[in-house]
Amino acid sequence: MKRMDRRIDSFLEQVDLPLVHRVRQRFDQTHLPYPDRILRDQLKEQLPADLSGRKIAITCGSRGIDQYVRLISTVVDYLKTCGAQPFLVPAMGSHGGATAAGQTALLAHLGVTESSTGAPVCSSMETCRIGTTKNGVPVFADRQACLADGIILLNRIKPHTSFRGAFESGLLKMLAIGLGKHDGAEATHLLRYENMAENLVSVGTFALEHLPVLAGVATLENAYGQLGEVHVLRPDEIISREPELLQRARDLMPRLYLDTIDVLIIREIGKQISGTGMDTNIVGRYHTQAASGGPRTIKLGVLDLSEQSDGNANGMGLADFITRRFADKIDWTATYLNTLTSTEPASARMPMVLDNDQAVMKACVKLCGQSAASQVRLVVIEHTKSLDQIWMSPAACASVNAPDHVQIESDPLPLQFDEEGCWLYD
Secondary structure, eight states: OOOOOHHHHHHHTTOOOOOBEEEEEOOOOOOOSOOHHHHHHHHHHHSOSOOTTOEEEEEEOSSOOTTHHHHHHHHHHHHHHTTOEEEEEEOOTTTGGGSHHHHHHHHHHTTOOHHHHSSOBOOOOOEEEEEEOTTSOEEEEEHHHHHSSEEEEEEEOBOOSSOOSSOOBSHHHIIIIITTHHHHHHHHHTTOGGGHHHHHHHHHHHHHHHSOEEEEEEEEEOTTSOEEEEEEEOHHHHHHHHHHHHHHHHHHSOOOSOSEEEEEEEEEEOTTTOTTSSOHHHHOOOSSSSOOOSOEEEEEEEEEEOGGGTTOOTTGGGOSEEEHHHHHTOOHHHHHHHHHHHTOGGGGOOOEEESSHHHHHHHHHHTSSOSSGGGOOEEEESBTTBOSEEEEOHHHHTTOSOGGGEEEOSOOBOOOBOTTOOBOOO
16 A cells, blocks of 8 residues: 555644553453363363263364463363374364465464374364254354264353353354354354344354264453463353353453543554454444443554454454554455454444554544643553553543552653654553
8 A cells, every 4th residue: 555645644743642651450360370280180070081982173263362272282182091083173163264274374373283282183164054043043063073073162251342142252152153164153143243142042052952062161361361260161061151151251351441542552453362353342342233331432543463363354444543554464355254254344444544653643642532632541552462561641541440450650751653653662
């Protein structure tokens, strides 16, 4: 994309940016640095002792779960001690460009390979239609998982970015959408997010009853993105216990301790960070009417698209401004496939594109509704999974709604940029 006309630079050059403090936010630090023994003990308690010769599929999603490889490897090793033949199945709906190679590559980005886990990755977009729910939604599942002797669901439980319900992101969603590949994701999303909570339960419950699920391995992460808890659930426990774990995950998740943010700047978004590139629960902006919550954000700027996202810019539509650097990385096919599957084109709309970080920040400040830079409640974050160390203007610091959880660590300093207008965030 070409540079913007000089007239735009002139329009923004007179905008003053507020000073910023380096700020430390404090959250619950519950974490499991070495989950191996806990996970093995729970697997031993919940799984049959003899799985000799049985082929067991382990689901692997597209999110950057903490200690992902260690968790998968522990499950693989335990299954082998029981005589099983474990293999890994990408269970990520239409992610990875809705191709088998793309989904294998996405797992490799997360460090999940045969050499790192001890089990082969069997990737295919081929599915079996295993039935239809009472409300007419077809239920699909990965063909290789259907042919397996057993399935271990492995996923993180957390609040969803696009809808609210007793079940959001977690084991049941992995079963209904992730394992359903592109076919299952499209079928479940077809009635839109307003009906997603109901569809997720009906499709997930049907799949749970008709597939050879042996157990679900559910992880919860603390606000620092660290593994906080791990739970192995029997199939008959998933429906009753997952809602409790979802509430626990909601209590553990990070947040920005402000009710209103005039300007929020995010250094990067991406699919490894959130399904919508940024966690909508944190930024307070949503591309559906089925979810709400978080701060009121007046203007939102995004500076870059993560390399791990492979050009999938789903979620950029929540921003008001992006940089030219971001725009040049967009893979429109991957982005549109993801968005068409999720039924929400608003998340893939192109925001206004400006030359660099400095221009994005100035545009947000100019349009945020405050007459002076000193009044602007500005928050700058690296991404929505990294909220312990952030940058806040003095006006934002004065508006914090939980002062015991926020510590100012520096004097107010000007935002620094290099010759290309890129923010020197270090």
